Amino acid sequence: LISLAGTAQAQNYPSKPITMIVPFAAGGPTDALARVIAQKMSEKLGQQIVVDNAAGAGGTIGVAKAARAAPDGHTVLFTHMGTLAVNIALYKSLPYDSQKDLVPVGIGGTNPMVLVTKKTLPVKDFKEFAAYVKANQKKVQYGMAGIGAASHLGGLMLNSMMKVEVLEIPYKGTGPALNDLVAGQFDYMVDQAVNVLAQIQSGNIKAIGVSTKKRLPQLPDVPTIDEAGLPGYEVTIWNGLFAPKGTPEAIVTKLNAVLGEALADEAVRKRLIDLAVDLPTKEESSPQALGALLKASIEKWVPAVKAAGVQPE
């Protein structure tokens, strides 16, 4: 009966506009990716998808809102592994269980990060950057999007491997943080390439290193952080679509299929590839694959963050 009811619901689905919760500020990387994907999914579903930027507290406010929403497919969540995996190590108590309160729909893509500084920081490469930060720990400030954010993970692993302690400036997302970095209001951040490429290319901020084991085609002259001085440094961020627990399986299947169609669209692919997004293969695209990726990310990052010595809030 339950599954018959679910199938009937799926046939009429979506019967009204869908809210896509993004747990970070508008204009940042999660928001940008969500909007590209939402627009194409909305065309395919024949219903509007409204992005709700429920930002704050490192994304935990928005994820909690999604976890409590009616499980009828009309509220979905677009977020990243920071809010679902990394922050388990960083909060004494989270307002949700990412594996129990949400169901995976499908991965959106995986993003490299870039260590960027304000234009006026007096360093020209990673060695000078590391020396400068070490020598100026009392005054250097790095920006991030709250505890457990992707930019927090990128920054805390960097700072821990450089053996420095610097002041952390939290924002509701790296969209607003980037504006302040361009304005020279803090010194550096580690952010997803999707957010910072344009400002690097316009010369408004400096790129010091990339977080992947290989250089990015978009920034061929920027070394990897690993090659430039911190062997072993590697952080990439996956983003994915989730639904509240209890969302009928038939609706999850439909959303997964439409997400797959959106990501297969030529214009969407080109836009995302230009933004350095690593798109999923067919095998990586199922709800089950996203569930397995979440589990693997918890197993990888919770001990790594604990080992970096960051105390939970």
Ligand code: MLT
């Ligand atoms: C993060 O650091 O978690 C992201 O950049 C958040 C965002 O989308 O602003």
